[in-house]
Amino acid sequence: EVQLLESGGGLVQPGGSLRLSCEASGFTFSNYGMSWVRQAPGKGLEWVSVISGGVESTYYADSVKGRFIISRDNSKNTLYLQMNSLRAEDTAVYYCAKRIYPGYGSGSYHDYWGQGALVTVSA
Amino acid sequence: EIVLTQSPGTLSLSPGERATLSCRASQTIGNSYLAWYQQKPGQAPRLLIYGASSRATGFPDRFSGSGSGTDFTLTINRLEPEDFAVYYCQQYYASPQAFGPGTKVEIK
DSSP states (O other): OOEEEEEOOEEEOTTOOEEEEEEEESSOGGGSOEEEEEEOTTOOEEEEEEEOSSSOOEEEOTTTTTTEEEEEETTTTEEEEEEOSOOGGGOEEEEEEEESSSSSSTTOOEEEEOOOEEEEEOO | OOOEEEEOSEEEEOTTSOEEEEEEEEEEEGGGOEEEEEEOTTSOOEEEEETTTEEOTTOOTTEEEEEEEEEEEEEEOSOOGGGOSEEEEEEOSSSSOOBOOOEEEEEO
């Protein structure tokens, strides 16, 4: 059974940093690309970032480019999102999601999602 | 960048009725690389439809997807109480692989 478990969320001040983790199980982690998708309170889904399975190619939404870093440790079956220079508008539930192919580009949708981690940016 | 528009924003229907949800793209989505996700309150999204018309595991055949190019539709026949949720479309043809704003299907 595929499971994705996010952790690391919490309250952080504007300008601060936070690192989210997503521990994966039930599939060969290194064979699949992974994404972070966020959802602000009462709002829709916003795709944030994606990383390929092995070569670690990455891509970011313009709203987080230069501030967030996606990475993975295939030996630990874990996906990360390092969030720096956080802003109030980054407040959201952050979901990690498994993609169906190793790559990060066209043709790969999300077949499994974690339960989400809440990040609140406030003074 | 491909922008997705979903309509209506909210659909108020009774159990047993048919729901028709629209997702329109600002540019052609090649290969019908369009997915639909269902999200219930307090839960993560769940894959419902991929490739515009292929149903994901666990969903009954009252759910169907159709369309190509720029116009896509999600149809839910004979709404059941558990179908009332928010539905998002997402294109995975071009980066960024953005989501539509969602359609809420609520009980009338």
